Amino acid sequence: MNIILVGMSHKTAPIELRELLAVPDSRMGEALNRLMAHEGIREGMLLQTCNRVEVYAVADQVEQGFSAIQEFFVDTHLSVSAEQLMPRLYCHAEDRAITHLFRVASSLDSLVVGEPQILRQVKDSFQEALTHNATGVILNKLIKKAISVAKRVRTETRIAENAVSVSYAAVELAKKVFSDLSARTVMLVGAGEMAKLAAQHLVNHGVHEVLLTTRDPVRAADMAARFNGVSIPFEDFRANMHRADIVLCSTGASHYLIAPEDVERAVRARWNQPIFLIDVSVPRNIDPDVRQVDNAFLFDIDDLESHIEQNREERRLEATHAESIVKDEVEVILKWLQSLKATPTIIALRKRADALKQAELQKALSRLGPLTPEQQEAVEGLASGIVNKLLHGPLVALKSAAQSSNGFVYIEAARRFYDLGRSLPGQESVNDHDVRAGTDVAMDEIASTSTEDPEQERIPRRASGL
Amino acid sequence: MTVAFLQLTLGLYFIGILLSLVYLLRRSDVLARVALAATCIGFAIHTVVLAIQVFSGEAGVTFHKALSFFSWSLILVFLLVVLLQRIYVLGAFLLPIAFLSLISTAVLPSETPVLHPMFQAVWVHVTLSMLGAVGFAVAFVAGVMYLMQERLLKSKQFNVLFFKLPPLDFLDTLNQRSMLLGFPFLTLGILTGAISAQVTLGAYVSWNPEQVWALVTWVFYFVVLMGRVTVGWRAKKAAYLTIVGFAGVLLTFLGVVLKGNGISVS
Numbered sequence: 001m002n003i004i005l006v007g008m009s010h011k012t013a014p015i016e017l018r019e020l021l022a023v024p025d026s027r028m029g030e031a032l033n034r035l036m037a038h039e040g041i042r043e044g045m046l047l048q049t050c051n052r053v054e055v056y057a058v059a060d061q062v063e064q065g066f067s068a069i070q071e072f073f074v075d076t077h078l079s080v081s082a083e084q085l086m087p088r089l090y091c092h093a094e095d096r097a098i099t100h101l102f103r104v105a106s107s108l109d110s111l112v113v114g115e116p117q118i119l120r121q122v123k124d125s126f127q128e129a130l131t132h133n134a135t136g137v138i139l140n141k142l143i144k145k146a147i148s149v150a151k152r153v154r155t156e157t158r159i160a161e162n163a164v165s166v167s168y169a170a171v172e173l174a175k176k177v178f179s180d181l182s183a184r185t186v187m188l189v190g191a192g193e194m195a196k197l198a199a200q201h202l203v204n205h206g207v208h209e210v211l212l213t214t215r216d217p218v219r220a221a222d223m224a225a226r227f228n229g230v231s232i233p234f235e236d237f238r239a240n241m242h243r244a245d246i247v248l249c250s251t252g253a254s255h256y257l258i259a260p261e262d263v264e265r266a267v268r269a270r271w272n273q274p275i276f277l278i279d280v281s282v283p284r285n286i287d288p289d290v291r292q293v294d295n296a297f298l299f300d301i302d303d304l305e306s307h308i309e310q311n312r313e314e315r316r317l318e319a320t321h322a323e324s325i326v327k328d329e330v331e332v333i334l335k336w337l338q339s340l341k342a343t344p345t346i347i348a349l350r351k352r353a354d355a356l357k358q359a360e361l362q363k364a365l366s367r368l369g370p371l372t373p374e375q376q377e378a379v380e381g382l383a384s385g386i387v388n389k390l391l392h393g394p395l396v397a398l399k400s401a402a403q404s405s406n407g408f409v410y411i412e413a414a415r416r417f418y419d420l421g422r423s424l425p426g427q428e429s430v431n432d433h434d435v436r437a438g439t440d441v442a443m444d445e446i447a448s449t450s451t452e453d454p455e456q457e458r459i460p461r462r463a464s465g466l
Numbered sequence: 467m468t469v470a471f472l473q474l475t476l477g478l479y480f481i482g483i484l485l486s487l488v489y490l491l492r493r494s495d496v497l498a499r500v501a502l503a504a505t506c507i508g509f510a511i512h513t514v515v516l517a518i519q520v521f522s523g524e525a526g527v528t529f530h531k532a533l534s535f536f537s538w539s540l541i542l543v544f545l546l547v548v549l550l551q552r553i554y555v556l557g558a559f560l561l562p563i564a565f566l567s568l569i570s571t572a573v574l575p576s577e578t579p580v581l582h583p584m585f586q587a588v589w590v591h592v593t594l595s596m597l598g599a600v601g602f603a604v605a606f607v608a609g610v611m612y613l614m615q616e617r618l619l620k621s622k623q624f625n626v627l628f629f630k631l632p633p634l635d636f637l638d639t640l641n642q643r644s645m646l647l648g649f650p651f652l653t654l655g656i657l658t659g660a661i662s663a664q665v666t667l668g669a670y671v672s673w674n675p676e677q678v679w680a681l682v683t684w685v686f687y688f689v690v691l692m693g694r695v696t697v698g699w700r701a702k703k704a705a706y707l708t709i710v711g712f713a714g715v716l717l718t719f720l721g722v723v724l725k726g727n728g729i730s731v732s
Contacts, residue, residue: 158493173619175633176615176619176628176631176633176634177619177633177634177635178633178634178635179632179633179635179636180635268698270698271697271698271700272698272699272700272701272702272703273635273698273700273701274634274635274701291620294701294702294703295701295702297619297620299622303622306622306624307622307624310624310625314493
């Protein structure tokens with residue numbers, strides 16, 4: 001039983017190649033069947049995101065498994081040749097494969113370190129594999145562990161803490177001016193996508209009122225409905241700017257729509273209460289000289305980007321902490337895998353039986369009083385005979401199971417029946433569902449694990465670009 | 467005994483300050499919590515010290531008592547704001563002021579600059595004035611923090627300090643509230659001072675420097691508060707004005723200290 005991984009990511013292959021290997025959801029079952037049809041592949045899961053295509057598998061032989069999965073990739077798309085593909089693929093086995101999976105799930109290997117989408121994608125892929133019966137005891141355990149590691153990383157480090165998307169950065173900065181957004185009004189000038197996204201974030205954070213203005217009345221009505229906002233005629237928005245605490249600007253105009261004088265007037269009308277302006281349009285719609293106006297805070301797309309860059313740096317620092325968590329967890333899972341090997345189980349079983357026999361013998365002999373050597377021998381022979389005959393069946397089954405492909409099921413069962421070494425540190429949680437590694441159990445667990453990120457929750461999965 | 471307690475208090479406040487300053491540059495909240503714990507313990511001991519100072523039977527209101535009371539009240543306000551609002555960063559700004567005023571009691575010659583208890587109620591005047599000063603000290607600190615955060619926002623420097631400092635509107639509100647708190651106390655302090663001067667010296671105002679400064683400070687804060695209500699002197703302008711106003715408070719303090727024997731000399 002070997003855990004192996006073959007795949008390619010944004011680090012090794014360009015998008016043009018990655019997208020060729022992507023399997024559409026509708027054909028996932030077929031792809032998994034094709035994967036499992038390869039000889040020596042016992043369990044498999046296909047993980048694909050915008051940034052990676054990977055196959056995790058349990059294989060009889062490492063090298064044979066590698067070539068089987070490589071073959072699977074080559075067969076995925078007609079226009080992909082082996083020569084083109086091979087140098088892009090990375091192949092890992094055992095602890096390196098496990099480490100890779102944990103790092104991927106924890107978003108340490110992502111393009112944007114700490115982004116939350118990947119965990120959902122791992123769960124989806126797992127579910128897909130479960131649905132098509134592609135995974136078994138080992139992968140089920142491994143992937144559930146990966147999901148729990150990812151959650152641990154999220155809660156114990158600040159890796160996902162700060163905004164790394166432009167629209168969310170706007171919210172984060174607004175919160176540095178206004179402590180309580182629920183008493184604030186936001187004005188949306190234009191109907192640009194990014195501004196709409198930022199406005200959505202602000203609404204999610206409980207902004208009190210949304211004012212909208214755009215040249216196109218149809219769009220204005222549309223947006224007013226979406227944000228439950230008040231539409232203002234485009235010609236009047238400057239005169240109404242003082243009503244807004246936050247102004248989000250994103251139009252297609254090629255000139256400045258908001259001049260320093262407009263902002264000055266608004267700040268005066270607001271009695272010097274700060275006003276926060278965000279210009280996400282290119283070319284810019286707010287005159288950069290607005291920066292000079294007291295109590296007005298203007299941020300353009302570059303400022304937001306630099307804010308994000310800072311957060312990314314922060315995440316990179318947190319990543320080192322996360323790496324050590326991953327390392328610990330890999331140790332735990334390796335111990336579990338070790339326990340699935342036959343020989344140690346057989347030895348442990350014998351030891352346990354022997355200890356029981358000796359204990360019972362001592363009790364019986366002390367109760368019987370002095371015996372002749374022959375009598376003592378007979379009693380001991382009786383005990384040994386029963387124990388050996390009882391153990392014979394399980395031991396033979398275990399030995400033969402060790403040679404077979406799903407022997408670890410027997411081994412795991414034996415460990416549970418005879419209560420062998422269940423107290424290995426950190427193993428309790430790992431052991432819970434192995435024997436009844438049914439799909440339903442695994443599914444339940446996925447369903448119960450919700451780790452949505454507030455930053456991403458309302459953004460469609462595909463639109464996040466991750 | 468009192469000296470040992472005072473030194474212990476100073477030591478704990480100093481630890482609080484050092485940790486609060488390091489906290490400004492670090493992401494973790496742990497330092498701030500330790501700083502807060504040190505300050506809390508220091509505050510408890512300080513309370514004992516203050517009680518001994520006030521009730522030990524030494525007659526009259528000394529600078530030691532007054533400054534110790536100022537420092538104690540400032541720490542009290544700090545602890546209240548931090549515990550209610552979790553703005554740990556305030557420690558790096560408020561604690562040094564409390565520390566300096568407390569340590570100056572150790573530096574000033576003991577018991578010499580006594581405000582003579584000619585008028586029994588002189589402690590009322592001192593207490594009220596000190597409470598006024600506490601309000602203005604907090605307003606001052608809020609103003610400084612406001613200007614720092616404003617500058618960081620304007621210059622787009624998203625550093626650790628930027629993350630630590632509270633939002634602008636919080637600082638502006640803190641500035642306003644502490645001024646509104648300090649002003650009535652200052653007013654009553656000046657009134658009781660004038661009455662005690664009338665009783666002891668026969669004149670409400672003798673136009674010595676600290677009285678002049680006190681009046682100038684009062685007029686200044688009055689104008690600032692009025693400006694806030696009537697023409698919107700808030701945000702950046704209010705921050706600047708409270709910083710200038712606190713300089714007036716300090717000069718009044720200095721005037722009283724330099725006069726040495728306070729109201730007994732005219």
